[in-house]
Structures are given as C-alpha cells and as structure tokens.
Amino acid sequence: MSALQFRQLRSRRRQAAADGQQGLVQSADWKRPSVRWGLGGTQTALLVLLVIIGLGPILWLAKAAVTPTQDTLSNPMAIFPHGVDWNNISNAWNEVDIGLYIWNTVVIAFGSWLCQIVVATTGAFALSVLRPKWGRVITGALLTTLFVPAVVLLVPLYLEVVHPPVINHSFVNSYWAIWLPAGASAFNVIIMKRFFDNLPREIFEAARIDGAGPFRLFVSIVLPMSKPILGVVSIFAVLASWKDFLWPLLVLSNPSKQPVSVRLPTIAGQTDLGVFLAAMLIACLVPIVGFLIFQRSFLRGTGLSGALKG
C-alpha cells in the first residue's frame, strides 16, 4: 500500500468514524432509546468513574499540598477547613530543596534521551537502510535482549559501574552510569527500524541518484521524515527516565546528585507531611504538564507499541 493510498484509507476511516459508521454501534443503533440510555448511561458512569479514580488522587494531592498538615492529618477529606496555606509549597522549595532534585531529574532525563536517540537513530538507520552483512545477526541479538527482563542486568551492571573492566575508575555517582545504559533500549531501536523499513525505498533511490551519500541521506532525508517516530521515542525516553527509581538509587549515593524519585522516599520519614506532599506535587507537575501538551503523541505511541508487540 503506497503512502498515498494509506492516507486515503485513513481519512476514509476518520470520515466513517465521524459519521458514526465505525465500530460496534452504528448510528442507526444510537437512535434506539434502549441503546442510547443503556450504552450512553454506562459511558457517562464510566466517565464519572474515570474522573474519580484517575483524577481524584491527584486532586487530593493538590489540595493537601496547600493545606496545613494538621488539617490533612485530622480531617483528610475536608476541603480547606482553615483556609489555604501556601507555606508547604515554599517550604518544599526552600527546605527540602525540591528544585535541585527536579533539576537533577531534568539533567538525567536529557542525557538519557540524547543517548537513546543517538543509538536508536544511527543503529536503526544502519540496519534498515544501509543493510550491512551482519544485519540479521545484530537484529536477532537485539530481539533477544527485548525478551530479557530488566532484573537480569541489575547486578552485573552495578558491578560493571563500580569496577569497569578497562578503565580503573568507578562510575558511581556519575550521570554517565545512567545515561549510557539508558541507550541500550532494544525497544527503541526496533520500533525505529520498523519505521525506517516502512519508508518508501524509492525516495532513497532518488536521493542516491541525486548524489546523496549515507550521511546526507541520514541527515537530510531520513531524519526529517521521521519526526513522528522521533517524537514517540523521545516522549517515552523522557517519561521512563523521570519514572526511573531502582537504578539511580543504586548508582547515585550522593544526595545532591539524586533525582526526585530517589530523594523523595529517603526524606519521607523526616519531613512534615504537608511539606512532603507539596514536594510530591511539584515533582508530578512536569510529567503531568508534559502529558497534557503532548497527549496525542503519548496515546498514539502507546497504541503503536501495543500494536507492534502484537
């Protein structure tokens, strides 16, 4: 199916969805009262449930972050019985210094993202477009790592970071110990390779005839055409990095270098509840805001990866 035909099919489907012809329930069905009230009612109930369950805890967190700790402890479900208290947030910022840890998280996320993009784009380009002799072997090795659970790597990676084989210097407390292993994501390489595989080969041939060598092809043709998949990989790279806990916990023992996810549990015991909740809220803000902005890429990417795993 050519790119043109695929676009036509997709817009036809969208039109069909807009017409309501798509799916289990046809537009004719909706006119029947039993369907409209039964199915519609269930959907509304679902929406209410989603708001309560999905949004509820976060809303509570937001509320508790600006509520004095006493109130939160004694009457957790009440809404501002004694008014709003912004001190928690300022304390979180100043005493707990949540800002430093968020910055650390940003730095770690950026480096991890860069490593992943570099490894995935160059590797997938080589495997998909340049097609070296050993390509199949390498792809096979990548696939097997895909099936290897992450737990496998913990112990040996840790030992490798502490006692690297060639260099005589421990990488504990260095961000490189997090950035570089992050690049070893077989999943990234595979979905990017699939994307490159689906690019029309004729465009590469036209570029060859135009005189483009491999680097030109990569920079001027393949990368600009890959914006969608780069977006998806980037979002998941940053998100995964933000959520990462165990590996930074093991590798970064110096508190001033730790990301938010490692720091929060450590100070949980010693911090006032209200301040702690405020710190957690601030820590959530970046992923939530990022999600709201990049919603479509998130959702498309998850669906894409789900469909690809099948």
Next chain:
Amino acid sequence: MAAIRFEGVSKVYGDGTCAVDELELEIEEGEFMVFVGPSGCGKTTALRMVAGLEEISGGRVMIGDREVNDVSPKDRDIAMVFQNYALYPHMTVAQNLAFGLKLRHIGKAEIDRRVRDAAAALDLEEQLERKPKALSGGQRQRVALGRAIVREPAAFLMDEPLSNLDAALRVQTRAEILTLQKRLGTTTVYVTHDQVEAMTMGDRIAVMRKGVLQQIGTPEELYTRPGNTFVATFIGSPAMNLVPAPVLGLGPDTLLAGFRPEHISVGSAPDGCRFDAIVEVVEYLGDERLAHLRLGERALVAKLPADERLELGSTVSFGVPRRAVLFFDAESGFATSSPA
C-alpha cells in the same frame, strides 16, 4: 556513438532466478526508447541497471563511451523518474527540484535559473513553495519530471511514470512528455507494460519477455513484421489472430498463420483466404464493431465497419487478403517466410 549500450548484460539473483538474460541493445543519442513487456519480463531491472540501482551480474553497460558497471548512480549523469514519484515529502517543490543540484555544488544562481525554467516548462510555477502532499497526482508527477529536467543529464530513465494517473490524465501527460523530450533532445529510456503507450511514444521499442529481448524496432516494424508469436500477439489491440495454417488452407501444420482483426472482412477478399465462423459476441464501439468469432475450437476477433450487422449465432463467411497473413513456425514461434 550510441548513447547507451547493453553488451550481454545479465542479472541473476542469489537464488538463481534470471531477471535479464544477456541483453544486447543500443540506444541512439536523443532517441526515445521504450522497454515494454508483461510484468516480470526484466524491463524495469534493465532500466535500473542503467541507473546503477541494480548490480550487474554479467556483461557491461556503456553510457557514452564509458563503462559504468562500477560507477555509482550519482556519477552516471542520468536522471530517473520513478513510478511513485519518490518526492521528498518534507521539502517544498522548489527544494525537491534543487536537492540534486545542491549536492553537486552547483551555484545558487544557476540552481535558481534551472528550477524556474523547469517550473515554467511544466506549469509548476504556482506550486514551488508547496509540499508534495498538497499537490494532485498529476502535479506530483510533473515535479518528478522536473527533478529530472533540472539535472540536464545525458539520459532520462523513466519507470512507468504514468501508471498511477487516471486514464484521461495519462493521455494528456503522454503527449506532454513527448513534446518535452523532443524539445530537450535528451536520450530517454522509458519502461511501460502498456503497449499502447509504447506504440504511441517510442522512436523504437524493445519488447522483452522473461528476461529475454524478443524484438527491437520502430512501432511500425513491430506491428507489421513481428519477429515471433509473442511480439505478434503482444503488440496491437485486439491481439493478432493466430491459427494453424491448415485451417485456412495456407500450408502444413508446422506453420501458424497470423492476421490482424482489421484485415478480416465479411465475404471473400480479392486475393484472399476464406473461412466460415460462428458469430458469438459483437461489441459496438461507435466507429467500429468488434466481432468475436468461433472457428472450430478457436476464438478469433474481427474488426469490422460499424454498419456491418451480423446475426448472433449465425455462421458467416469471412475473408482475409493473402498478403496480410504472416507466418510463424508452430514450434519455435519465430516468423518465417510464407510457403509457396
């Protein structure tokens, strides 16, 4: 000096399939050469070997007086128009046209001139700042042509460029491509599976089948003097009628007699052969009628004047002029001279 020459060129794949078998072919400077044949006949592979997109397994390809077997595509001074256009989707039309020129370090002023000239020649001036996805199929095809034109190459290579257009657009664009080529005088190799396209466009046509060149000649030569039964039935629509010679009383059964639908007339022909056939179906086309006949076990097609009325199911006498009949060897398929 021939512009492009195939010297015993072969293409064999790793699993042993032979896509092109010892092709010997010369294309003259400025000529519009058409490679035609059914799918899988090797025409596209041959074209791509000229482009440098397929490795040559045997023989050599010459462009000008250079052997180009190991020369990379960008150094062969050729430009290619792809079936699916292969436009760079993230670049504007102007950037698409300029890309190859930029890579060759051609000066900006020269690039601008060429792009503007090509856009003017192809009526694309309004589209220069748009991206391919905003263009119609016909416009995209013209951008693909433009990309080839700006390169001012020694040869154009076109791989079925019209097959993605609807019928009306195809006819119109056919004429445009020909006009353009005549004006520029660039040697062109054009691949198609459509014999009508081949007949109307080519200075000469090379008919291929299963990797083997069947015949090469002008459209008229191929039509009036096909070299074997494949060319005879491939060129011309409806296809030539082929019957064993004895059916018309024209010779032994080692020969096949071929005659084109337009040479059949109702009633006996002046110096011709006669045969009786059953009229099965008649298609009225306005300016003529196509009659599908049955002679014994064989199906024949006749092109008759529009006012010739035939009764379906009836047996009618038909005639074919003797000199319109071509003879082929029944076993090998090659054309032979007529028996005495």
Next chain:
Amino acid sequence: MEPALTTPGVAGLRRVRPSRRTPFSWVGNGGLSRLLFLLPLLLVFGAFSWYPIVRLVLISFQHTNEVITTWVGFQNFSEVLHDPLFPIALRNTAEFAGLALLFGYPIPLVAAVLMSEVRKRRGLYAALAYLPVVIPPVVAVLLWKTFYAGGPSGVFNTILGWFGIPPQQWIQSIGQAMPSLVLESTWANAGATVIIYLAALTSVNPELYEAASVDGAGLWKKIWHVTLPQMRTVLLVTMILQIIGTAQVFLEPYLFTSGGPDNATMTILLLIYNYAFGNSLGASYGEAAALSLMLVAFLAVFSLIYLRATRSWSDE
C-alpha cells in the same frame, strides 16, 4: 529492414566478471559508513546489554567479595533454593501477579470497549485513564502510602467511614498488604493497557461490523464474533507481558512495606535486591545473580509454553 531478433537465451551465464573486493571497494561501497553508523549501537549494547548478560551467568557461579572471586559451581543456586524466604517470595510473587492479572486485565478491556464507542471527547476519556500512568511510580506509591494510613483518620479509612465500614489496617495487615499493593499497582498501570486495547479496537475494520450487522448480529454477538477475534493477538500478547511485568514487581513492596509485614509482601525481586544490596556486611552477588537467572529461566520457559499453547488462537 529486417527486424532485429535475438535467439531465446539459455539461462546460463557467460562472461560473468567477478567484482574485485578490495578495502577500497569496501569503503566505496559504503562499508565504512555502515560501520560508523552501527558503532553507537554496538558499543552501547555491547557494554551495557550483551556483556552484562554474559557476566550475570558467570557471577551466578562465583562467590565474590570484591577482592577475591572463586568459582563455586551450583552452590549459589542451592543456597537460594534452601533459603526459607524463597518459597515465601515465590508464593507472594505469584499472588501479586495473579491478583494483578485478575484486576488489571479484564477491567481495562471493558473500559476500552466502552470508550471505543464514545463519539465526542473520546480523548478526554483516554487522557483521564492514562493520567495515573504519567505520575512517577515513586510519587504514586508514596501518595497511596498516605492513603493507606491506618486508624480512622487515614484517607481511605475516612472514606470507608462514610459508608459505615470500620477502618482497615491496609498495608499494616498481613492479609490485606498484598491486595493493597495490587490495588495501587493497578491504578498506576491499567491506563496504559486501556490505551493499547483502545488502539486495537479502533483498528478493527469497520466493514466487518457492517457485514455482521447485515447478517443480523446484535451487540454481544458482534463483540464475541468480530471484536475479540480481531483483537486476539493484542489480548494474548498483553497477557503474557503483564505476567512477565508483574513477576518482577519491586517498587511497591520496597516502598510500601519493605517486604513486610512479616514477609507478607516479600517478592522475588525484593529478595534479589536484599541479596545484593540489602546486607550491610558482604553482599551475596552470587546468590542475587543465581536467583535472577532462575527467574529469567522460569519466565522464558513460561513464555514458550504460553506461546505454544496459544499458537492455535493467534493470527500468526
């Protein structure tokens, strides 16, 4: 002029020139650039993926105290198997995986089916469902830890109080600890499953539904005969991935309960962590590695059996 003809060629090759393979032609053919482009991948994966995998196997047969390394054969494996915590961890992990599957597998499917029929603002539903997934797991767990505070003024206990239900112990109770963990884990992860299902549902060819309608199928029949079969592959893959994922649960037991109360939430991963990093004097990397290997082997075998058993149902 006689038409030019060729004799039908014999499918053999004469005059085939072998191409000269020299280092120059390798570079000219792009061999060098192929290598350069592959270099980041090869280096990173070699150092941080393939080599550690090999090393893991080696470590599991060794005993190391960071100074001296000795080969001890299967000793690590037998010590793990004889550890009294091992069967407990095994059972707890199975319990977690099972409960997580029970809640985290069908519920997202029902939600997704309902969502796929939503006309307007389907994006809102999807965003709400996915929101918990975006929250960093550490935050989610610590937040739910406050929710699970025992006593009548914990958040959940307060809500229960509205319905007249007495306050629960949640993660402090041996019986309720694991289900509490599953509850939070499902909240945090089900959204991703919903989106995956939703994508699969909306990619079902609408013409199949139309044909079924014409054939007279009602809603349930359509779900059974069109929707589920079309989603076969996604459903099967999601299940195995979920099982593999939940078998490696670490964060919840570590942060909620540290494996307690009384080892009620000790899981395999937590055990591995304790072997390697939990002991203050002398880490048993060998045992950690051995248990890791055993887990991987088990999951691999399980996956193979699963794939075999479901091959007849899947499209491939």
